[in-house]
Amino acid sequence: MSAFPADLTGTWTIDEGHSTVGFAVKHAVVATTRGKFTSYSGGATIDAASPESSSVWVEIDAASVDTGNEQRDGHLKSPDFWNAEENPKITFKSTSVKVVGDEVVTTGDLTIGGKTNPVDITWEFGGVAKDPWGNVKAGFEGTATINRSDWGITWNAALETGGFLISDKVKLVLEIEAGKQA
Numbered sequence: 001m002s003a004f005p006a007d008l009t010g011t012w013t014i015d016e017g018h019s020t021v022g023f024a025v026k027h028a029v030v031a032t033t034r035g036k037f038t039s040y041s042g043g044a045t046i047d048a049a050s051p052e053s054s055s056v057w058v059e060i061d062a063a064s065v066d067t068g069n070e071q072r073d074g075h076l077k078s079p080d081f082w083n084a085e086e087n088p089k090i091t092f093k094s095t096s097v098k099v100v101g102d103e104v105v106t107t108g109d110l111t112i113g114g115k116t117n118p119v120d121i122t123w124e125f126g127g128v129a130k131d132p133w134g135n136v137k138a139g140f141e142g143t144a145t146i147n148r149s150d151w152g153i154t155w156n157a158a159l160e161t162g163g164f165l166i167s168d169k170v171k172l173v174l175e176i177e178a179g180k181q182a
Contacts (some may be wrong), residue, residue: 004048004099007128012138012178013043014058020175025148026167028159035076039064042092043178051110056106056121058174060090080155082113092119106142112151119144121174135179142174154157 020037042058062084076153093137104123126139157165
């Protein structure tokens with residue numbers, strides 16, 4: 001997308017029922033384990049004529065993690081990972097937005113476990129449509145790869161065959177449907 005379509009101008013709110021905020025990480029060197037959060041909010045204010053003036057924000061309930069395994073979810077909430085009891089929110093707030101060829105890149109501050117680092121999220125625009133009730137919706141898919149150790153998340157276990165149980169690299173996946181605000 002070399003320019004934002006004019007109908008993107010405005011304020012958008014994440015439709016939690018039609019979106020996924022998740023992650024993927026290599027486990028035992030050989031497989032990928034995925035997780036998502038079930039409680040979050042956020043949105044964007046977009047200026048199609050001046051994309052660099054746009055902004056994005058997301059706030060995630062850290063305790064709402066769901067990997068399909070209750071024991072693993074409990075471990076992720078513990079002080080070994082993001083310590084959800086003391087740090088109940090994971091947040092992202094953009095500091096810049098730029099269009100680079102067909103990609104939109106938002107740079108911003110990602111806070112996990114009380115520690116903040118800059119992250120670039122690369123977005124693919126899915127389009128704008130009206131739902132059957134006349135609400136304007138837009139779709140966006142964002143990805144970023146982070147090193148969890150940058151946030152002080154270093155718990156791991158060595159494998160007998162070499163390597164570690166959990167990769168340091170974590171892929172963030174945001175599949176967003178947003179509703180335009182009046």
